[in-house]
Amino acid sequence: MAITLYELVGRDAARPFSPHCWKVRLALRHKGLDFQSATAGFTEIPGLEGGCSKIVPILRDGETLVAASFAIAEYLEETYPNRPSLFGGEGGRALSRFVESWSQRTIHPALARFAVLDIHDVLGEPDQAYFRESREKAFGTTLESFVADRADRVEPLLKSLEPLRAIVARQPFLGGDGPLFADYIVFGGFQWARVSSPFQFLPAEDPVALWFERCLALYDGEGAKVPAAA
Incomplete structure (x- = not known):
């Protein structure tokens, strides 16, 4: 099945x-x-x-x-243990937990400040009403106000990516020569922003941007098959 x-x-x-x-x-x-x-x-x-x-x-x-x-x-x-490992062993599984924690506490909140209004705008009407009500309640402000200063938030985000940047400047993926689930965890956040919002925040020459392009190209361009928001 x-x-x-x-x-x-x-x-x-x-x-x-x-x-x-x-x-x-x-x-x-x-x-x-x-x-x-x-x-x-x-x-x-x-x-x-x-x-x-x-x-x-x-x-x-x-x-x-x-x-x-x-x-x-x-x-x-x-x-499916006989297929390529997502973690590369139990140590990799534990480290992936750390990467997930870091990503969801550092990257995701920052990207939300860029993209949340754009996400609202791509939703269907029933989902727009739900999304606006639930997010504005959580944020304590309107979606418009939440993203109003997003241009000023780019530099702090880029600085926060230094741990990721330092690794992917030295090796192709967090997993080394090839990707592991830790790469997909971080990729997911950037793909969320790419597909949802046209707001650009990663300089093209940034090692993080180059790593993201490598991830987009994986598996016959699985990530790149969905065009970026325009």
Whole structure:
């Protein structure tokens, strides 16, 4: 039975944008596993697979359902051990946990300050209402105010990327000569911004930008197949 990956989209079902879904999409390609994509908007997620999860990604593999990107990566690693490893061993799994923690506490909040209004604008009408209400409640301000100073926030973000920059300036991927799940974790955030928002923040010559281009090209250009927002 085919593997199904449930992914988050806006009005255009051909443009999945969730950072967490992109982690899993590349993890499946890394493992060489065929899958089909099933898409949903924010307000449709509670109805997926009998309400098994409030979030995507959700992976169905035969009779097995797994939700949340890291749990899915662990499932794939354990279920398909003879295919290329996502972690390169237990130490790599633990280090990937650190990378995920750093990414979600440093990169994702900064990117949200750039892209959240653009994300709202690509959603369908029911999802726009949900997204605006839930995010403005969380932020304590309007989406417009939340992104108003985004140009001033570029330099602090670039400085915060120095740990990543120092590594990918020396080697092609966080995983070394080839990517591991740690790369897909960080890639997901940048792909979220790329697909959702035309706002440019990475200088083309930045080692992080060059690493991101290498990630976009992986697996016959899996990431690049979805054009950047214009």
